Amino acid sequence: MVEEGYPKETRDRPEKDPAKCDISKLNEKDYEALIKCSEVIEKLTSYGVRSVLVQEDGTYARWSNAGESWSGVRKAHKGKEDRLDADEVVLPISPERFKRIQGCLPYLPLFDMSYEAHARGYVPTAAAQKEWAVKQIEKIRGEEFEEKHK
Numbered sequence: 001m002v003e004e005g006y007p008k009e010t011r012d013r014p015e016k017d018p019a020k021c022d023i024s025k026l027n028e029k030d031y032e033a034l035i036k037c038s039e040v041i042e043k044l045t046s047y048g049v050r051s052v053l054v055q056e057d058g059t060y061a062r063w064s065n066a067g068e069s070w071s072g073v074r075k076a077h078k079g080k081e082d083r084l085d086a087d088e089v090v091l092p093i094s095p096e097r098f099k100r101i102q103g104c105l106p107y108l109p110l111f112d113m114s115y116e117a118h119a120r121g122y123v124p125t126a127a128a129q130k131e132w133a134v135k136q137i138e139k140i141r142g143e144e145f146e147e148k149h150k
Helices: 028-041 095-104 109-113 115-119 125-148
Strands: 050-053 058-064 069-076 081-084 088-091
Touching (some): 028 088, 028 095, 069 088, 081 088
Antiparallel strands (some): 050 081, 058 069, 058 088
16 A cells, blocks of 8 residues: 555656757667666566576676666676665667667666655655565565475
8 A cells, every 4th residue: 555645657756857868869779778678677677696698698787776877887788697685787789879778777676765856856655665574574485485396
């Protein structure tokens, strides 16, 4: 149950800074990459470290709650297995394309449960704490399931 006045999809955070996302500088392949990367990012809804197998060459990216932005960390190579935290992802684009679309990428879904989100007034504290607790329970149950089925 979401608190009254707390729309799930339209938080009170400011609009993306136009200086960070200048769509006039993007081409068709950039738009396609933005759609593809947004779909990957939207799936990042669980806390904890996870194993990933890189499916295609791309870019490791990390979310910053403080900066409310993504940064490209390094190149990802197809076939490499890696362990990533909840704020890390492999995006299926080159580091160069990442730099072009970086400011247009969506927020990490887990951001709304962060200290920064409720400290800045984007999300009511009680709602952020409740969502955070739900995600912690999901993480614990997932770890217990994995341990039980090793």
